[in-house]
Amino acid sequence: MGSQIGVTGLAVMGQNLARNIARHGFPVAVHNRTESRTKQLIEHHGSEGDFTPAYSLEEFVAALDRPRRIIIMVKAGAPVDAVIKDLIPLLDAGDIIIDGGNSHYADTRRRVAELAEHDLHFVGAGISGGEEGALLGPSIMPGGPREAYEPVEQILTAIAAQVDGTPCCAYIGPDGAGHYVKMAHNGIEYADMQLIAEAYDLLTHAAGLSAPEIAQVFEQWNEGDLESFLIEITAKVLAHTDAATGKPLVDVILDQAEQKGTGRWTAQSALELGVPVTAITEAVFARALSSRKDERTKASTILPGPAGGKVESDFVDAVRDALYASKVVAYAQGFEQIRAASNEYGWDVEPGTLATIWRGGCIIRARFLNRIKDAYDRDPELSNLLLDDYFRDAVAGAQDAWRKVVRTAVELGVPTPAFSSALAYYDGFRREHGPASLIQGLRDYFGAHTYRRTDRDGVFHTLWSEDGREVSAD
Ligand code: NBP
DSSP states (O other): OOBSEEEEOOSHHHHHHHHHHHHTTOOEEEEOSSHHHHHHHHHHHGGGSOEEEESSHHHHHHTBOSSOEEEEOSOTTHHHHHHHHHHGGGOOTTOEEEEOSOOOHHHHHHHHHHHHTTTOEEEEEEEESHHHHHHHOOEEEEESOHHHHHHHHHHHHHHSOEETTEESBOOOBSTTHHHHHHHHHHHHHHHHHHHHHHHHHHHHHTTOOOHHHHHHHHHHHTTTTTOBHHHHHHHHHHHOBOTTTSSBGGGTSOSOOOOOSHHHHHHHHHHHHTOOOHHHHHHHHHHHHHTOHHHHHHHTTTSOOOOOOOOOTTHHHHHHHHHHHHHHHHHHHHHHHHHHHHHHHTOOOOHHHHHHHTSSSSTTOBTHHHHHHHHHHHOTTOSOGGGSHHHHHHHHHHHHHHHHHHHHHHHHTOOOHHHHHHHHHHHHHTOSSOTHHHHHHHHHHHHOOOBOOSSSOSOEEEOTTTTOOEEEOO
């Protein structure tokens, strides 16, 4: 008997995924372009399960039971295509390739179609949870033809995180659906982290608290509605003392946020779909601004701001409420984007399934996701999370504090792009009449772009440069 599955690409993610598979009792073949990684895996962890090391792709493919199931865990982009190209001549009809990296969903759509021409199946599986998740149980978002997923379902659900006996792995939809929702998950993660960073900034620069004091605040917050992996580790990072200087580590970490691209991809797709995901987009822009350290340092000596001031005694609780309300908006936007993409590409993604499989294993795991799951259980067709009774009440209850925090931030000159844009989205969304009427009027004036009226059907144009008469433009 051969191996039930193979993993090629044994850097941190692939290695840990292979160990996770082996620890669950599935015989696994392992391969890496550079032999040393394969040797190291066997040397250090070979006793954890039934591994078959392979030092060429031919040997790797020959070690697998049929239909062959191969997980590719190499760097996203050209390396994935290179591995697929080398695999194709070695495989037989019905074999399955699973790409577990952070591939762009458009690449996955292309690969599903290309491999189908060779009678091969392709599953684009988003895998979240980082290094630790890959080893101990990630959240897995497989997309592609359903018949390609079924033969790997048993293994993927076994190695995924489990919450209340439910695996954090479920079929998402055809072609690029799995990688799309993984991308959107990362986008939401960007927004979540930006909101946390803004709360930290306000507690530092408005409330005047130190990092260890803020760590305690986050610890308390983690006992309430905000309970989540990110809030928990925020407390840990803020409480950590730098051994070299004796200062809080966060005070000596350079304030330039890096990014690998999934947040930017989410924002780009949102722009293409016309979905206002302001919190995610602001998070991407905030990282971009943070990276301009030299310019900011110079500007800090040139550009004046407010003199400062005091905050009210309930400010810390107000920041907590503002964080929660902004987070609801960020998730509402992220889920709205997934729905829009699902409609655009015909994927039929179930938002409730996402909330279920994101409860464990992944970076955005949170108590909050149970609330989202409940909302979609109540109404699977819910168009926006803010319209669910629970979330409507939660945001309504927080809105006075939310407005106060944004007002204070503006007065004190503390930038809160995600808090503020989430509030602006909320106010824009809950309004029947907005100022877009003027935009349409302006567009008609300079470009004869026409407008529709509130009081009768049809398309109209005003002869602005003539006698100001309105004419039908139907
Ligand atoms: P990397 O993204 O750092 O990629 C390194 C692996 O790619 C090595 O095995 C390397 O082989 C292989 N590789 C490259 Br580079 N070019 C290749 C080529 N042309 N042919 C064959 N192999 C090639 O690894 P990672 O950090 O383990 O991440 C793997 C995937 O998982 C990525 O898509 C990444 O974005 C994603 N990821 C996800 C998370 C998460 O939280 N879900 C975290 C980290 C990464 P070599 O050893 O011979 O150089």
